[in-house]
């Protein structure tokens with residue numbers, strides 16, 4: 001099964017002077033069970049695209065196939081609540097959605113909406129909070145007392161507690177510190193490998209794409225410009241630069257070395273692999 | 286919810302957009318007051334035609350006005366029901382069981398609907414064609430004579446313009462929070478009473494938090510740039526009245542006098 005967009009277009013504020021076509025005939029097949037990165041400049045339509053996945057936005061034309069369901073312009077939103085449970089969407093800046101008296105209650109709010117019993121919801125909430133690294137002594141605090149990064153974690157936990165099959169994250173690490181960012185990305189990787197969740201991440205960070213993702217989708221002006229595997233995408237630095245994307249440091253390093261007489265071929269995934277390749281070349285002279 | 290247009294500025298190049306905000310505000314006040322005289326259908330017809338001309342000159346689409354009117358429909362329906370139950374004069378239009386609908390109930394609702402429509406048309410003429418900043422300048426200038434009796438003209442103008450400025454932001458914010466909560470399974474349309482209350486809470490609490498946050502950010506930003514309400518400030522833009530501005534105010538005054546005339550003598 002795949003998640004597929006077929007000729008999807010979306011227009012904001014249709015019929016007003018503020019009309020804006022944010023998506024333009026998007027065709028896209030996303031593999032299930034993989035981590036897909038969605039990248040592109042600000043305003044290229046990434047957030048608009050991902051909001052179609054759980055039918056928060058309904059396409060003006062075309063349709064979306066996801067988990068045996070079809071979302072199209074005429075779809076009656078009534079049947080879509082189950083879809084919202086299966087496709088968890090974490091918004092850009094999700095910390096603004098916290099409202100309950102305590103952190104624990106807020107995280108349990110999602111599952112409770114999907115008819116999970118109070119007790120199970122609390123249990124799931126605790127698990128989710130642990131996953132995102134919120135300590136137990138914060139469970140009874142008001143979400144408003146937390147720092148920005150902690151709020152972000154709680155908000156993400158709020159979606160994780162719903163145990164969705166597909167997890168969609170809109171810039172989940174923007175504004176987190178480097179350690180927090182790494183922990184988050186490792187968590188998503190783990191959810192993907194251990195629980196076989198399909199994950200879509202909107203991000204501006206090429207290092208993240210390179211290190212954690214399987215596939216990459218490049219959006220430009222409301223259309224899909226490139227859709228390929230991450231390995232393919234970063235194979236040579238030139239194609240990235242054509243798209244105005246700065247490749248990850250390792251790839252840039254590899255390019256610079258090759259421009260200066262080295263012949264490093266094949267997949268270089270991280271700094272260790274690069275170091276080994278250099279050592280090999282140096283040895284062989 | 287999707288397209289709230291009430292109070293929104295529509296950037297466009299039209300003679301109405303270029304007019305002096307003070308003239309527009311005064312003209313609006315004249316015509317708004319005129320509506321409150323019981324000038325009958327002829328009077329409202331005249332106002333409607335006059336305002337329509339302004340709307341056409343301002344290049345506003347009728348659909349824009351209609352969308353601003355839409356949220357009021359609920360209120361009007363409610364009013365019609367109450368009127369239908371209370372007003373028992375005029376001709377009987379039809380009878381179901383022991384209930385009869387009288388013509389005056391419908392007429393009186395229609396009367397209010399027309400006034401409401403006119404009011405929305407008139408205020409939209411102002412807000413859609415005047416930049417919030419110009420509006421502030423206009424209000425401030427108009428209130429200036431009252432500073433003698435200790436009316437804080439500048440503060441009031443600033444208050445109004447900030448409020449206007451924040452309407453679209455808050456609407457956007459509401460939509461964003463709605464989407465975020467819908468993603469968590471909140472159903473704002475269906476559900477039992479308890480769920481509904483929870484749904485509304487999940488919307489209102491974050492909205493309040495973010496509104497206060499915004500207010501604080503704005504206050505800090507203004508202070509950081511040295512804004513002090515009591516201080517004397519110079520202005521980059523000086524408003525200047527032209528012939529067409531006087532014409533607009535004169536036209537509005539004529540309407541007001543005309544309506545008083547009709548209400549008194551007809």
Ligand SMILES: Nc1ncnc2c1ncn2[C@@H]1O[C@H](COP(=O)(O)OP(=O)(O)OP(=O)(O)O)[C@@H](O)[C@H]1O
Pocket residue numbers: 012013020021022040041042043044045046047048049092
């Ligand atoms: N609610 C809205 N009303 C009107 N226009 C909108 C709305 N949301 C987004 N847009 C417009 O649609 C375009 C795409 O927006 P979108 O949020 O999808 O971009 P993005 O790729 O997520 O950007 P970023 O990286 O900044 O998050 C932008 O030009 C934006 O101005």
Ligand SMILES: [Mg+2]
Pocket residue numbers: 046047048092170
């Ligand atoms: Mg975005």
